[in-house]
Amino acid sequence: MALTPQNNEAFLREVDDELRRDQLMTFWERYGRWTIAAVVVALAAFAGFLYWQHRRAEAAGVQGEQLQVAYDALGNTQPDAAAKTLAPIASEGRDGYKALALMTQADILLSKKQDKAAAAKFAAIAGDASIAQPFRDLALIRQTVAEYDTLKPQVVIERLRSLAVPGNAYFGSAGELVAIAYLDSGRKDLAGPLFGQLAQSETVPDSIRQRAVQMAGTMGVDAAAASVRVVSPASVSAASSKEAPAQ
Structure with missing residues (x-):
C-alpha cells in the first residue's frame, strides 16, 4: 500500500530521529569519557581559580595588617x-x-x-x-x-622637569626642587616664575605654597594668592596706617 504524503513525512521524521540517536550513541561511545574528563578538568580549573583569588585576597589582608604594624612601630x-x-x-x-x-x-x-x-x-x-x-x-x-x-643643578632640572609642571600630582615637590636648582645655577629668570606658579597652584600643599610666595617675592614676582598670602608684621602696620584716615 502506498504511503500518503502525511504518512511519508512522519516516516521520514522517525528515520531522521533514529539516525540522530544512532549518531549520538556512536559519539558517546567514542568520546563520552573524554567529554566527562574535559568537564571535570574545566570545573577543577575554575575551582582552582576561585581558590587562587581567595588566597590572594587573604594574603592582601595579611600584608595590609603587616604594613600597619610597621607604621605603628615607626610611630613609636x-x-x-x-x-x-x-x-x-x-x-x-x-x-x-x-x-x-x-x-x-x-x-x-x-x-x-x-x-x-x-x-x-x-x-x-x-x-x-x-x-x-x-x-x-x-x-x-x-x-x-x-x-x-651631590648633584649638579642641571641634573636635578633634567631629572624632574617633566614632573615640575602645573597639573602633575607631584608639581609641588618636584617644582620646588627644580626652582631651587634654577637658583643654584644662577637662573633667577626661570626660578621666579616657577615659584610664582607654585604659589598660585591650589593643588600644591600649603607649606610649599607659602615658601614659594616668599621666594617669588624676593625675586620681584608678585605671586601671593589670597588663600596663601604671607602677612608680615610690617605689612600689617602699613595696612593699618593706610586705613587710619578713613576711620
Missing part, C-alpha cells in the same frame, strides 16, 4: 622593628604593598642619615617597570632629595 620610634616587618612584604608582597614597603624602607634609611643607601633604593624603585608609575615618580623625587647635595 622603632625603625628596626618596622624594617623587620617590612622585609617580607618588600620581597614578596603584592604590587601596591610591595611598593609601599620599599618606599618605607628607603625612608627609614633616610631617617638614619644613610642617604646613599636610601638614594639607591629609591632609584631601584624608580627604575622598576613592574611598579605603578605614581610610585616610580615619587621615588624619583625622593631619590633626588636624598642625593641633592
